[in-house]
Structure formats: structure tokens, C-alpha cells
Amino acid sequence: MAISIIVGSISLATVFLFGCVGEIITEKSGHLNLGIPGIMCSGTAGGCFGVATYMNTYNANPSWFVLVLFSVICSIVFAAIVGGIYAILTVSLRCNQNITGLAITTFGTGFTQFFIDNYVDKNYFDKASRLISQGISVSKLGWFGEIFLSYGILVYFAIALAVIVSIFLKKTRVGLHLRSIGENPATADAVGINVGLYKYVAILVGSGIAGLGGFFYIIDYIGGSWENASTIEALGWLSIALVIFTLWKPDLAILGSIIFACFYIIAFKITGVSFTVMAELKLLPYIVTIVVLILTSIFGGKSVQPPASLGLNYFREER
Amino acid sequence: MQDKYAIELKNVSKYFGSVAANKNINLSIKKQEILALLGENGSGKTTLMNMISGIYYPDEGQIFINGKEAVIRSPKDAFKYKIGMIHQHFKLVDTFTAAENIILGVKDGGYNEEKVKQNLTNFVNQKGYVIPFKSPINKLSLRQIKKCTKEIKEKYNEDLGLKTYPKSKKSVISRVNTLANRYGFNIDVKKKIYDMSVSEKQTVEIMKVLYRGADILILDEPTAVLTPQEITKLFDVLRKMKENGKSIIIITHKLNEVMEISDRVSILRKGEYIGTVDTKTTTEKELTEMMVGKKIDLKIQRVKTDIDKPLLEIRNLFVKKDDGTQAIDDVSFYIRGGEILGVAGVAGCGQKELCEAIAGLRPLSGLIMHKGESIVGLPAKEIINKGVSMSFIPEDRLGMGLCPSFSITDNILLKTYQDKKGVFVDRQTARQKAQDLIDRLEIVTPSTETPVRRLSGGNVQKVLVGREIEMAPNVIITAYPVRGLDINSSYAIYDILNEEKKKGTGILFIGEDLDVMLALCDKIMVLCHGKNMGIVHANKTTKEELGLMMTGSLNLVEEKKDKVFGLAKDSNLTEEQWEEEKIKAEEMEGNKNE
Numbered sequence: 077m078a079i080s081i082i083v084g085s086i087s088l089a090t091v092f093l094f095g096c097v098g099e100i101i102t103e104k105s106g107h108l109n110l111g112i113p114g115i116m117c118s119g120t121a122g123g124c125f126g127v128a129t130y131m132n133t134y135n136a137n138p139s140w141f142v143l144v145l146f147s148v149i150c151s152i153v154f155a156a157i158v159g160g161i162y163a164i165l166t167v168s169l170r171c172n173q174n175i176t177g178l179a180i181t182t183f184g185t186g187f188t189q190f191f192i193d194n195y196v197d198k199n200y201f202d203k204a205s206r207l208i209s210q211g212i213s214v215s216k217l218g219w220f221g222e223i224f225l226s227y228g229i230l231v232y233f234a235i236a237l238a239v240i241v242s243i244f245l246k247k248t249r250v251g252l253h254l255r256s257i258g259e260n261p262a263t264a265d266a267v268g269i270n271v272g273l274y275k276y277v278a279i280l281v282g283s284g285i286a287g288l289g290g291f292f293y294i295i296d297y298i299g300g301s302w303e304n305a306s307t308i309e310a311l312g313w314l315s316i317a318l319v320i321f322t323l324w325k326p327d328l329a330i331l332g333s334i335i336f337a338c339f340y341i342i343a344f345k346i347t348g349v350s351f352t353v354m355a356e357l358k359l360l361p362y363i364v365t366i367v368v369l370i371l372t373s374i375f376g377g378k379s380v381q382p383p384a385s386l387g388l389n390y391f392r393e394e395r
Numbered sequence: 396m397q398d399k400y401a402i403e404l405k406n407v408s409k410y411f412g413s414v415a416a417n418k419n420i421n422l423s424i425k426k427q428e429i430l431a432l433l434g435e436n437g438s439g440k441t442t443l444m445n446m447i448s449g450i451y452y453p454d455e456g457q458i459f460i461n462g463k464e465a466v467i468r469s470p471k472d473a474f475k476y477k478i479g480m481i482h483q484h485f486k487l488v489d490t491f492t493a494a495e496n497i498i499l500g501v502k503d504g505g506y507n508e509e510k511v512k513q514n515l516t517n518f519v520n521q522k523g524y525v526i527p528f529k530s531p532i533n534k535l536s537l538r539q540i541k542k543c544t545k546e547i548k549e550k551y552n553e554d555l556g557l558k559t560y561p562k563s564k565k566s567v568i569s570r571v572n573t574l575a576n577r578y579g580f581n582i583d584v585k586k587k588i589y590d591m592s593v594s595e596k597q598t599v600e601i602m603k604v605l606y607r608g609a610d611i612l613i614l615d616e617p618t619a620v621l622t623p624q625e626i627t628k629l630f631d632v633l634r635k636m637k638e639n640g641k642s643i644i645i646i647t648h649k650l651n652e653v654m655e656i657s658d659r660v661s662i663l664r665k666g667e668y669i670g671t672v673d674t675k676t677t678t679e680k681e682l683t684e685m686m687v688g689k690k691i692d693l694k695i696q697r698v699k700t701d702i703d704k705p706l707l708e709i710r711n712l713f714v715k716k717d718d719g720t721q722a723i724d725d726v727s728f729y730i731r732g733g734e735i736l737g738v739a740g741v742a743g744c745g746q747k748e749l750c751e752a753i754a755g756l757r758p759l760s761g762l763i764m765h766k767g768e769s770i771v772g773l774p775a776k777e778i779i780n781k782g783v784s785m786s787f788i789p790e791d792r793l794g795m796g797l798c799p800s801f802s803i804t805d806n807i808l809l810k811t812y813q814d815k816k817g818v819f820v821d822r823q824t825a826r827q828k829a830q831d832l833i834d835r836l837e838i839v840t841p842s843t844e845t846p847v848r849r850l851s852g853g854n855v856q857k858v859l860v861g862r863e864i865e866m867a868p869n870v871i872i873t874a875y876p877v878r879g880l881d882i883n884s885s886y887a888i889y890d891i892l893n894e895e896k897k898k899g900t901g902i903l904f905i906g907e908d909l910d911v912m913l914a915l916c917d918k919i920m921v922l923c924h925g926k927n928m929g930i931v932h933a934n935k936t937t938k939e940e941l942g943l944m945m946t947g948s949l950n951l952v953e954e955k956k957d958k959v960f961g962l963a964k965d966s967n968l969t970e971e972q973w974e975e976e977k978i979k980a981e982e983m984e985g986n987k988n989e
Contacts, residue, residue, distance in 0.1 A: 249498075256488045256499050263486035266450070267500030267603070268471035384489065392450060 080218055080343050082223055085338040086231065087297055091289045092333035093234045095315025097326050098286030102318060104245060105278035106385040110177025111162050112286050113312025114184020115155050119287020120294050120308060121188040122154025123147045124196050127295065131200035140207050144229060147208070147295070155287020156280045158184055163279040167272055170389040184222040185309050203302030209373065230292045235330055237285065242327040254278060258383030261390035271390055289315065314340070315361050317365040323380045325370065336361045400462070401426045401642040402447065402478075402613050407456030409442055414841070416442040420456070420668045422661055424611070429633060429643045431657035431674070433650075433686055434894045435883055437851035439666040440646045441483065444613045448480035449473035460611075476611075480605030483594050483615040483646075493599045494567050494584040497606050509591035515543060522551065565621035574605050578635050579628075594625045601632070612636065612646045615734045618652055630656050648882065650679040662686055687883050695886070695914035697933075703732030705963040706901040707753070707783070707870050710973070712761035713924075714745070714752045722871050724925040727961035730870065730901035735892065737916030737933070738905045741945055745925040746905045750874050753777060753903075760984060762976055764788075765870070767967035769976060772983070799848035803829040803840065803858055806847055810862060832861040836887055853884040860888055864895060871895060874905035889915055910937050920961075923947040930960050 095116055102109045109115070123247065126147035131138060162180050165171040192198075207229035245251040256264045257274050265271050290308045298304055314336060322332040339360035346357075372380050404422040408415065417439045424430045434440045445451045447458065449470040460467050460476045467473050473480070489495050501798050515534050517525050524547065526532065528539050532721060535543070582598050591599070597617060604612055614616050614633075618626045633643055633656060649651060653660055662669040662685045672860050707730045714723035722745040730736050739744055751757040755775040763770050770778050797806050808825045829843040836857040840850055847855055860876050873892070877885040892902055892915070906912045912919055913933050921928040921944035929951025930943040943949035952960050968976070 252491075252495060253498065256491065259488040260486065263488055263496075264500065266448075266470045266480070266482070266486045267607075268469065268474050269500045270471075377949055380492075 077220055077345065079219055081338065081342065083226060084235055084345065085334050086223070086343045087227060088337035088341055089330075090227075090231045090234045090342070091293045091297060091311050092336050093238055093288030093329060094292060096318040096322065096329045096333060097238050097305050097346065098282040099316055099319045100245075100282075100322075100326055101254075101285065102279050102282035103242060103386055104258045104383060105275045105282075106261060106383055106390070107163075107166055107227070107275060107279055108173050108177065108387045109159070109162060109180075109279065109282065110120060110174055110316065111158070111180025111283075112316055113309040114175075114181035114187075115158050115162075115283045115286050116290035116293075116312045116315070117184045117188035117305075117308050118153045118290075119155035119157040119284075120290035120305065121191045122196055122216050122287065123151030123197075123291030123295060123375055124192055124198075124302075125154070126150030127201065127204045128197045131204050132197060135203070137165060138204070138207060139209075142358075144208055147204075147356050147389070148230075151287050151291040152284035153254070155290075156284040159279050159283020159286075160188075162196035162283070163276050166257045166389060167275045168277070170391060173387050173389065177221065181309070183314070185306075187305055189305070192305070193391065200299035201295070201302070205295050209296040209299070225317075228296045230288065230296055234288070234292075238326045238330050242325065245326065257381070258385055261385055263391055267389075271392075275390075282321050286312075287317070303377065317361065320382075321365050323368075329348065335364075340365065399425060401428075401460070403459040403462075404443075404447075405457045405459065407443070407446060407453045407458065408453055409446060409454050410440075415455075417446070418666050419839075420663070422668065422671075424642050424644060425659075426642055427637055427640055428658045429637055429645060429656055431653040431660045432644055432646045433648075433653060433660055433682060434663035434664065435665075435686060436855070437854060438663045438686075440663055441615055443663070444480060444615060444644065444646065447473065447886065448478055448613060450480075454628045468473075474607055474609070476613045477609050478507075478613070479607060479609030480613040481597070481600045481604060481615065481617060483710070485600050487596060487599060489589045490587065492585055492587055493582060493591075493602070496588060496599055497571060497584070497603050499603075501607060511540060514541065518547060522901065524551075527777065571602060571606065577639070578605070578632050580632065594621055597621070597629070598913065610640070611642045613645070613646075615646045616648070618647055618649060619644065621928050626652070648880065649881070650682055653682065654679060657944055664688055683882055695889055695911060696893060697917070698896055698913060700733035700896055700899070702734055703899055703901075705729040705967060706732050706766060706963060707903075708762075708764040708766075708966060708968075709753070710762045710962070710964060711977075712749075712759060712763070714748045714757060716745075716748060722925050723752065723922075726922070726925070726927045727883035728920055728927070729961065729963045729966075730903055731903050731963075732869070732899040733896055734918070735896055735902040735904050735916045737912040737919040737932075737940055738903065738922060739909060739912060739919055739945060741825060744922045744945075746874060747920065748925075749922075750905065751870050753783065753872055754987060760980070762973070762980060764967065764976070769980075771980065779866070779868075782867075782869035782873055784863045784866055797847050797859055800846050802844040802846055803838075804843045806858060807832075807862055807865065810866065832858065832865065836861050836891070837862065853880045856880060857884060857887065859919075860891065864891060868900065870901045870903070872903045873903075875907060876904075877911070878907070885911075909941055913938065913941075921945055926950075926953055927961065929955075 095112055098115075099109060099112050116202055126149065127143070129150075130143055130146050158180060165176045208230070211226040211228060212221070216359050245255060253264065253269050254274055257269065257271055263273050289311070291309055293311065294300065294302065294305060318329065318332055318336055321336070322328040340358070342360075343354045343357035349357075400423045402422075402424045404420055407417060407420045409417045411773065419902060422443070432440050432444070442451060446453045447467065447474050449467045458467060460478075465476055467476065467478075488499070491499070509672055512532055512535070519526065519532070522844075525544060528544070563788075569581065571584050574580075580598050580602065582602060586595070587597060588599065600611075617629060621629065633645070636643060657674045659673055659678065660673055660682060662682065664686060672681070672685075690905040706717040706873055709729065710727045712723050712726045726749070728736065738749065740746060748757060752759040753763060754775055755778040756771070759771065762773070765781055765880060767782060770781065770783070777925065798809060801809070802820060804826045807828050808820055808822070826843050832838060833840060833843065838850070838854045838857050838861075847858060850858070856876065856878070862871065863871065863873070871892070874890050876892075880888065889911075892904070896902060904912070904916055913936070916933045917935065918930055919931065919933050920930045920940065921941060923945060924947065928947065928949065931940070931951070944951065966973070
């Protein structure tokens, strides 16, 4: 059972990880994107659209590589378009970020439901899911194979992405510029960094990555069924909580997402507990986030705080 | 002769809404010159400089740099013209190290485009090297030039001096250190900004600009938050920069600094250009008149009043700093009605903690008697009700006491709302009060409903001080009330204080400028590391004596043991009553510890 919990956690963690890394990139530019749940839904819509389009054409002999590539690109594009709406509203028109984000979430979930119900052919989801989520054959390697090698390509992609983003933020010049914008956009502007451009790119890229989380959930984690799609929004909110939990560090997010996922599924995996205890177990991720918030604000120095200008729009001539 | 001037502004104007921040400004800075820009608060100095550095874009007029017309649309453009600005409110990222701040936004450290292109031209002419691109050399992009230099290095093994962005931290540090040595800075590039003092932050700001190879430096009120020693150091640096061929514009209010550092002075008044004079041929008086537009008396009045009984008596006060160290160490003093007691000391000697302790914002041990009644342990609200008001002007003026996005009216309401009954706010009365304040203190604002953050620094301060006085207190504690203010506004504040003094109010004045304190205060108490160095009469002491006491080399309390410092002879309480209060306070403390 332990192995099944670990495997389940790592698999579900991928959803959180995509959402969390996407939100971290966005927040590093000083934009609190509460539209992430909606954007993850849009990513799902895009990915499913890609899968349906491809499978309808090549259902006899689908290529694994083309299927993954095409659906992932569709997912990223859809999510980025919805993220783009958020970017136009908050960066160019300087709308309130919280309200815009919530509107995007409402819009994204509704749009996705409508789009998939009406325009996506769900006949081949099963088959596509089996293709995308296939891991390496693990029967010979025992527990090692199950824990480390049994996942679909997107799981490894998410982990690699988290590592890359972490290095990007810490070590590269562009990463330094991005962080400076989240901390103090006026400073960044005064040294000649194109603040608006950075913000747009960060929001679009962040949204694209987050969108993959929703797509992964449908096509890989629950095996291509559309029944539990409303869960994506809840997972989206948890991804935003995870950003706080991991102190805005993508490398920590790998570990953090697994812990979150473990809390999330443990209620379903443990047998023989009462219904109330199960409900309490489901609360764990939220409680842990609150505890982390409390601990960092009591003991944390300045290095574990959110970007200083998070949630504030920037206008150069503002006094 | 054509490019004698580093920068020339011709008929530059900038409007914010219907307000003209700058109107038809003509200004010129010669090469290798320090130009002081002088003007009252809100006269448009900072706006003008922001236009040169690309933060604002002028609505009208032209800017010439080295004799050629320049279009500066963004800070990036400004760097292209080698203009660097050191802002009054530092533009630094707190959580970054000095090095990270310095290299922020720099793409190609040390790359001199013109020089490399010149070298490349020579190379083509002498060695017959053929450029693999069609466009002429001076139109090549950076990437194309990089390709050329790489090829030349491979084929001919010669370096054209194209240094790319320093990748390793080591090379950044060594470059910063070379610059620091040239101008005599001290800088630790690995230190985080939030661990730095104000002066260190300023060094990083200057470094940032120099690292980008700026030739024209603009400093916006660089001395406002520095100690006298730090100012001397800064001026040495500025002079060295001038020798190295840089042009410097410095904005300041302090006339003695203008006289000390500048070659020429340009004066703005209410957004208009008044004139430029040579520093050598002018006087402080003339400058003031040009700045204010009328003759003003540079002497501060010390009003004579009949002194009253002690209003506030403080004995054996101990206060701790945030980090647990002792901020105020066994200090006793008293303030009479109709008297201004100055508190002098270097930054961080405990003035802030003293203020906060009296106002009831900080735990303390010791006795504070207001008209013979103890106010120790009372909540801040009750202390205010007793008539003890505090106005503390922090380094960041908007930070404490005022709500930046609220109007003057609403800011007044903030402090008085508790006296009124009912659910709704009485805005009518507050608006009337706001109008009174504006008229009396000559606050420059479009209306009583303008958000405070839109006002210039001096006007914000007038609102803050004015609001405290509006409460009709009998004790005023004011810290740095003229911090960063121009002469006219400063005098307005001194006048307000003097008027209050005439009414019999006791005033505790924590100040920076010793000249002002000597002229304004009746008595001056000097603190050094939280210890009382002695209380002297302002008309019987000298600046030198105060200076010695501030650094702790002269301790009157230790030296004159026979004289009692800080205990009033005509105290409201008898010595027996003091003893009783002491025992009471000790008991209270004992209870707390249990």
C-alpha cells in the first residue's frame, strides 16, 4: 500500500507542480494570478481539443510522440490565451489583480465545460490516455521501477521544468531582471529593463505551464474520463496555496507538491477510517499552508517573503 | 565650442493634468562642472531631472546633449546618453545584494560601442579584413560586431576590446572595486541591501550609475539623510568625479552645501526658471531671495515667554530597542510650559525610542509624570487625550502618521474621529479644519480633497505637523519636523512651534541641524548611546561643545557631579511623593515579572 500511495502522490503532484511553477513565474513578475484555476481548466480544454483532433485523424495508428507534442502545444496555447486576457487587463489596463484573477477563474471553468461538451469528441480519450500515460515496463525492477519509472512523460517533464525554472530564476541574468521587477518595478525601470514586456512574457509563460497541469490531470491521472473535471478548479486553488508553502522556490515545489498530493490522496487510500476522519484528512493541505504562513511571518527573514510588489500594478508616472 | 555644454534644456515644459510642474525651463550644464539646482518644495526640480533621466517625457521643448538634440523616452535612452540619476528614494531591490543591484539591467558591462567600431574600422583599413556583412560598420548590430571580433580573434589573434557581460561574480566584484578605489568608496558588494545603512545604500546607487559608465550624474537631495561626516565624504567623492571629467547636477535645500560644492547655481521657483549664478559671486542671502521671491529674514526667533511649572517630568527612564539592546539608559529631564527643549545626538542614539516611549508606544521602565500624574502604562489614546501629542517625521516621510491615498480632510478625520458620536463621519468640520490648515501653513494643493501622496514632501510634512497642532496639545513631541524641507517651509514650521510656545505649550524638539537648535531651543539635552550627556542652555553653549557631547567625549553629568541634571527644583511632586511613585512603579514591575 505504501508504494501505491507514493506512486499516486507523485502522479498527482504533477498537477500541483505545473500549476505551482506557472504561478511562481507569474508572481515573480509581481502579478498575483488568481486566475490559475481557470487557466488550468483552459489548458485542459486545449489539450483535450488537441487529443481529439489528432486521434480523429490518425486513430488507426497514432504516434506517441506526435500526440504528446501536439496536445501539449494546444494546451499551452489555450492556457496562454486566457492568461493573455489577464495580462492585458492587469499590465496594460492596470485593473485590480485579485478581481481580474477571480473573473478569469470563473470564465475559464465555464468556458472549458462549454467547449468540451460541445466541440470535443471524447471517443478516443481512453486510447489517448493509455498512450500518453504509458511508462517504462517495470515488472522486472520491482518497487524501484514502480516508484521511479512507471509514469508518463509529462511527470518527468514537470520535474525537469521545475529544476530549469529554479536555475533560471537563481542564476541567469534574465531571471535576475524578472525577480527585480517583482521586488521593485520602479528600480527595474530606472535601470532600463522593459518592465511591461517582462510582465507579459512571465504571465503568458506561467499560464501556459499551469495549463498543462489541468491537461495532465484529465488525460493521465484520471485516465481520460471527463466525469471529475470540476476537481481541476480545486486543484488550481491548492497550486496557489502551494506557492506559499514552497516559499516561491520552484525546486522546493517538487517536494512540496508531492507532500500536498500525499495529503490529498491519503484520505482515499487509507481504508478503515471513518467518514469524518477522511474529511479531516482532506483539510491537511490547507492547514499546512496556514501553518507555513504563520511560521514564515514569525521566524522568516526577508529572503522567504513574497516578492515585495506582488499584487501591485506598475505605472511609471505614478506618484 | 559647440559642445561646451553637457546638457542644454530649451523651453522644456511638463504638465500633470492642468498643473504645470515645469514651464519653459532653460538650463545648461557645462562639462566638468557641479551645478546645484535650488528651489523650494514643489518647485519642479525633481520633475525636471526625471525628464532628463527618462522617467517622464517632456510635453514641450528640446533637450540637447553634447550639442546634439536628444530624445529621451525611457531610462534606457538616458543610459545611452550616459546620464545616470541617483534618486532621493533609492531605487534598489531590498532582497538583492549590492552586486546584484549594480549589474541589474546591464547587458554588456564595459563594452564601449564607439571604440570597438573605431578599432574595427582601423582593422579593415590596415589589414584588409572583409566584414561578412553588407551594411557599413557604424550600422552593424551588436551581434554582428561580436561575430566580427570573434573571427578576428581566431584569424589574427587580436583583441578589439569588446568585453562581453562579466559572467563570473569575481569579475563584477573586481570591476566594482576598481571603480570604488578610483573615487574613494567603501563598499561590500556581497551585503544585502536591507542590511545596509542609508549612506551605504547611497553608495550602491552611485556605484550603479558609474558601473554603467555615466558621464552626467544627477543627485536628488543626496544629503537629506546623511550625517555631517558622511556628507563630507560624499562631497570628496563628487569632487573626484568632477576631476575625472564628469558633469554633476545636485539638488539640495541646504544653502551651505550649495556654497561648498557647486560651481554654479540654477534656481527654480514654482515650476519656472529664475536664473543661474556663479557660486563664487553670490551669497546665501541672494540665493534665498531668488528662491523664495521675496526677502526673508534668515534668523530664527527665540520667543521669550514666562516659563511655567514643569509639564512633563521624566526620571530614570530606561527603554529598550527592537533588538533588545538599551536605547535609553537612565535619562532624567523635564519640560516646562512655554519652553522648547532640544534633543541632540547622532543618528540612532535613542531619539526615536524616547519619542515612542513618551507617547506610550513602547514599553519602558522609569517615571513619566504629566502635571504630577503618572502616564506610564497608559494606552496611547489616553496619553493623547491628556494633551501629549507626538509628530515623528521618519526618513520616509509618508511612512508614519499619514495615509498616502487619503485626502487632507480624511487624514485629519483619522485622528479626531473618536471624539465624535454617531456612525457617520463629520466631514464638514474636518474640511473646514483642512482649509484652515492650508491657509495658515500655505500648503500648496489643488484642494482639500487631493490625496496626500500627490503633494510634494514639504507640503506633506506641513499637513502632519499641522494636524498635531490642531489637536491643541499641551506637550508637543516633534522629531525632525523640518527633515528635507526647504527654507521657507522650515521657517513656517519654526513659526508654528514658536506660536505654540507662546501659548504655554511644552515642546520637545528632536532635530538634526545644530545651528537651528541653538537658535530655536531654550535648552538642549544631548544623548549619546542612550545616555544623557548633560542639559545646557542654548544661549550659553557652543556648537563645538554640543559636538563633543554628541560623540561622548564630553560628559557634563559625569563631570559636574555636584550639579543635578534633569530634576526640576519646583517639581509638581515633593521628593517624598517621588519616592512613593518609585516604589509603586517597582511594585508594578515586580507584578509584571511574576
